[in-house]
Amino acid sequence: MKMKIVMKVKMKCGKCRTKALQIASQVYGIEFVGFDEERQDEVVVTGRGVDAAEIVGALRKKAGKTRLINVED
Template sequence: MKKKVVLRVQMCCDRCRTKSLETVASIYGVLSVALEGAERNLVVVVGEDIDPVTITEKLRKKAGQTELVKVEGIVSVGEETDDDGDDQHQWPAVRNGYPNYIAPVQICEGDHPTTGCSIM
């Protein structure tokens, strides 16, 4: 489902605005980015299955003070809404465009007098 996210970012110059737009545009799933507001300090992001928290974190690292103002879902004319809440697809957790990877861990049981534990 498409989402529209509005963020207030502290931007003092055109260079800061450009850096903010490039940062948001590089995030997986973002379809469009725009500046709004009288001071051009509102970043409006529209995307498919985007995470507002990830966008806020990245903007805080690159541009500075960022505040999440509004998140809303957008339903296109051709799309149907599921009111029953049953998801037919179970998508894997994705953050920053990459699926979460859990490395296999070797668990040591008992005492190993000759060799140390591989975790330690």
């Protein structure tokens, strides 16, 4: 089952944006990692068998403030 996860990550600079993408892409099962077209502070992750809690936990630990916005099938 393919899932779409949207998270809001507090990012101050371009380096922070790159770091957030790298952290999110390291989780097993990820097919796409990117930013929302309208809101550049929201990270969108899609994949099969992806654990939203694992991604949010990794981002909170390494990138800073992260809030889970939406999880869709």
